[in-house]
Amino acid sequence: MSNPSLLILAGDGIGPEVMNEVKRIITWYGDKRDMPFDVTEDLVGGCAYDKHGTPLHDDTMAKAQEVDAVLLGAVGGPKYDDLDFSVKPERGLLRLRKEMDLFSNLRPAQCFDALADFSSLKRDIVAGLDIMIVRELTSGVYFGEPRGIHVEGNERVGVNTQRYTESEIARVARSAFELARRRNNKVCSMEKANVMESGVLWRQVVTEIHEKEYSDVQLSHMYADNGAMQLVRNPKQFDVIVTDNLFGDLLSDAAAMLTGSLGMLPSASLGLPMANGRPKALYEPVHGSAPDITGQGKANPIACILSFAMALRYSFDAGAEADRLEAAVEKVLADGARTADLLGPEGGSPISTTEMGDAILAAL
Amino acid sequence: MSNPSLLILAGDGIGPEVMNEVKRIITWYGDKRDMPFDVTEDLVGGCAYDKHGTPLHDDTMAKAQEVDAVLLGAVGGPKYDDLDFSVKPERGLLRLRKEMDLFSNLRPAQCFDALADFSSLKRDIVAGLDIMIVRELTSGVYFGEPRGIHVEGNERVGVNTQRYTESEIARVARSAFELARRRNNKVCSMEKANVMESGVLWRQVVTEIHEKEYSDVQLSHMYADNGAMQLVRNPKQFDVIVTDNLFGDLLSDAAAMLTGSLGMLPSASLGLPMANGRPKALYEPVHGSAPDITGQGKANPIACILSFAMALRYSFDAGAEADRLEAAVEKVLADGARTADLLGPEGGSPISTTEMGDAILAAL
Ligand SMILES: CC(C)[C@H](C(=O)O)[C@@H](O)C(=O)O
Ligand SMILES: CC(C)[C@H](C(=O)O)[C@@H](O)C(=O)O
Numbered sequence: 193m194s195n196p197s198l199l200i201l202a203g204d205g206i207g208p209e210v211m212n213e214v215k216r217i218i219t220w221y222g223d224k225r226d227m228p229f230d231v232t233e234d235l236v237g238g239c240a241y242d243k244h245g246t247p248l249h250d251d252t253m254a255k256a257q258e259v260d261a262v263l264l265g266a267v268g269g270p271k272y273d274d275l276d277f278s279v280k281p282e283r284g285l286l287r288l289r290k291e292m293d294l295f296s297n298l299r300p301a302q303c304f305d306a307l308a309d310f311s312s313l314k315r316d317i318v319a320g321l322d323i324m325i326v327r328e329l330t331s332g333v334y335f336g337e338p339r340g341i342h343v344e345g346n347e348r349v350g351v352n353t354q355r356y357t358e359s360e361i362a363r364v365a366r367s368a369f370e371l372a373r374r375r376n377n378k379v380c381s382m383e384k385a386n387v388m389e390s391g392v393l394w395r396q397v398v399t400e401i402h403e404k405e406y407s408d409v410q411l412s413h414m415y416a417d418n419g420a421m422q423l424v425r426n427p428k429q430f431d432v433i434v435t436d437n438l439f440g441d442l443l444s445d446a447a448a449m450l451t452g453s454l455g456m457l458p459s460a461s462l463g464l465p466m467a468n469g470r471p472k473a474l475y476e477p478v479h480g481s482a483p484d485i486t487g488q489g490k491a492n493p494i495a496c497i498l499s500f501a502m503a504l505r506y507s508f509d510a511g512a513e514a515d516r517l518e519a520a521v522e523k524v525l526a527d528g529a530r531t532a533d534l535l536g537p538e539g540g541s542p543i544s545t546t547e548m549g550d551a552i553l554a555a556l
Numbered sequence: 557m558s559n560p561s562l563l564i565l566a567g568d569g570i571g572p573e574v575m576n577e578v579k580r581i582i583t584w585y586g587d588k589r590d591m592p593f594d595v596t597e598d599l600v601g602g603c604a605y606d607k608h609g610t611p612l613h614d615d616t617m618a619k620a621q622e623v624d625a626v627l628l629g630a631v632g633g634p635k636y637d638d639l640d641f642s643v644k645p646e647r648g649l650l651r652l653r654k655e656m657d658l659f660s661n662l663r664p665a666q667c668f669d670a671l672a673d674f675s676s677l678k679r680d681i682v683a684g685l686d687i688m689i690v691r692e693l694t695s696g697v698y699f700g701e702p703r704g705i706h707v708e709g710n711e712r713v714g715v716n717t718q719r720y721t722e723s724e725i726a727r728v729a730r731s732a733f734e735l736a737r738r739r740n741n742k743v744c745s746m747e748k749a750n751v752m753e754s755g756v757l758w759r760q761v762v763t764e765i766h767e768k769e770y771s772d773v774q775l776s777h778m779y780a781d782n783g784a785m786q787l788v789r790n791p792k793q794f795d796v797i798v799t800d801n802l803f804g805d806l807l808s809d810a811a812a813m814l815t816g817s818l819g820m821l822p823s824a825s826l827g828l829p830m831a832n833g834r835p836k837a838l839y840e841p842v843h844g845s846a847p848d849i850t851g852q853g854k855a856n857p858i859a860c861i862l863s864f865a866m867a868l869r870y871s872f873d874a875g876a877e878a879d880r881l882e883a884a885v886e887k888v889l890a891d892g893a894r895t896a897d898l899l900g901p902e903g904g905s906p907i908s909t910t911e912m913g914d915a916i917l918a919a920l
Binding site: 268277280312313314333334336339340341347348350351352353356357358359384387388390391392393394396397416417420426439441445446449454 | 632641644646650676677678681697698700703704705708711712713714715716717718719720721722723748750751752753754755756757758760761780781782784785787788789790802803805806807809810812813814818
């Protein structure tokens with residue numbers, strides 16, 4: 193059997209810097225744990241646009257469809273802000289999500305003990321926080337038609353369409369219920385069923401799937417505006433949250449910020465199983481391309497490294513190896529290793545991206 | 557000249573309880589400040605449905621169009637959860653907003669000094685917080701067509717439409733810039749222009765209005781997901797935030813919760829000027845109908861009272877009287893008056909809704 197294959201799309205800004213540390217960890221797994229990967233690299237986002245005039249070349253798209261998992265860094269930057277909508281760096285990422293049909297986006301919001309004081313929230317509100325947001329990623333207003341800007345009478349009109357089918361809701365709901373069974377068995381579904389019919393359907397379908405297939409899991413429903421409030425008020429009331437693409441975008445970012453350590457948070461985007469049984473999958477940090485610190489060796493590689501840990505767990509059935517990597521990260525944090533973003537108001541002297549990589553490799 | 561007219565729609569749940577205290581304050585202004593109002597009362601929400609089979613009777617709608625300002629309590633409750641979408645209590649409120657064309661929803665998120673420790677955020681992050689969210693309230697995905705649930709092939713599909721015209725964006729942008737001029741002269745506009753064309757148009761129009769009419773105001777743009785993060789990370793970076801109906805719903809609720817005192821926060825929904833120069837206007841607390849504490853005398857009337865203060869300021873050009881009422885509220889809080897929702901973990905003995913009303917009247 194051939195080695196499992198990875199496509200690395202480091203992207204823009206700090207993407208390549210943090211991905212460098214992941215590459216060293218991949219090499220370590222090949223050398224020390226007898227888990228060799230076949231790694232290919234390619235372009236996505238602004239750098240792909242610079243070279244090909246498109247944020248994702250068709251060849252890259254084809255490669256992404258063939259590998260066992262894609263690892264992505266980050267896309268975008270001020271240089272590309274004025275590009276036409278159709279070739280913005282983000283379109284590359286959105287095309288990957290859509291064409292790989294990565295409907296289930298897992299965004300853990302976990303508060304690391306060593307960093308609990310770093311949150312803008314009080315310690316007791318966030319210490320020990322461990323929630324999982326499951327965001328639908330291939331439908332809703334991100335992809336619905338009709339869309340665009342047109343002229344009506346003598347003015348411009350901007351239109352987007354929020355559209356969900358029953359089966360799109362059902363499959364992401366199942367993925368949330370499955371996760372909940374392996375966690376604390378609680379799912380909270382969020383929408384605006386009081387205002388939007390797409391939310392009414394969302395609530396109905398989630399309820400039906402629950403009754404028929406997952407009645408052992410505790411299910412609740414919440415309006416998304418109240419969800420945003422409750423995340424701020426008392427995030428520990430949640431275990432798994434399932435929500436649509438746009439609400440998931442806002443709510444998962446708010447949840448990420450609660451932990452005070454955006455530079456720490458990974459994500460997995462999963463699709464249907466391939467012929468070899470592995471799901472289509474893309475792993476990426478929650479943080480962006482951080483143009484303000486690009487090229488300075490300041491970026492925190494942990495979110496990207498923990499995204500690789502999620503790959504070990506969800507693509508390669510190597511939960512114990514994922515645990516090992518996560519434990520190494522916890523250890524270096526407990527030992528006091530801090531990149532610049534992890535220094536509180538008290539200050540201290542930060543280590544570089546590479547030094548953080550060194551420390552994690554040493555802890556492994 | 558006749559007295560200014562008010563239509564009181566106390567609504568459901570704790571609505572009537574908190575509105576009772578407002579009525580006493582209205583009476584006080586008539587008696588003690590020579591500002592008599594003509595007050596009419598009517599039904600909205602679940603109680604209107606119970607009586608008329610609709611959450612807003614046409615007669616009530618007609619009255620709302622004629623008065624100088626509408627004061628609303630709250631709508632909704634578990635009793636109405638299974639009603640058809642078209643007659644849910646919320647539809648009454650949405651109809652008022654739409655037919656009165658109340659496009660500019662002002663939601664101050666202010667942290668009261670006496671309550672700063674009550675937030676789930678650290679004191680220094682929220683103490684002194686004073687931001688104003690201006691939410692577009694009559695368009696976007698709340699009202700766009702087509703909408704509904706239909707069957708395609710053998711499955712249901714839920715659809716809503718996000719739709720904004722240039723003039724809809726322009727008028728709410730103007731209202732935000734005007735407010736900023738009377739505050740700290742800074743506006744941050746939030747959308748998802750990286751993903752939604754309606755967001756691209758939003759950003760363009762806000763930028764154009766700024767260049768042509770308000771270049772003295774400082775303008776920035778932020779993606780709404782980042783906005784959700786920044787509100788949690790460092791809310792004091794903002795002065796005025798302007799955003800669309802749906803983002804405004806989530807972001808203003810998150811912002812409200814930052815202050816730790818949801819029972820304290822008022823809102824104003826303003827439309828075009830009427831013949832007498834006053835804007836069409838509706839004032840309501842940000843909190844909901846709170847079915848869990850209804851009828852127990854526990855509700856905090858302050859949000860509803862401060863909504864009346866906003867009416868004094870924005871409808872009746874009585875800024876000094878609004879200041880007086882707000883100062884009375886601050887005084888009773890500083891003196892330690894606390895309804896149940898305002899008691900921290902240390903506890904203490906709460907006063908009732910009426911006792912809070914008494915205290916504020918005494919302070920006036
Ligand atoms: C970059 C952008 C297109 C993307 C999104 O809106 O989904 C990002 O915010 C995210 O959450 O992954
Ligand atoms: C009650 C509901 C229809 C309403 C909304 O979604 O606008 C509420 O959440 C609000 O923010 O005023």
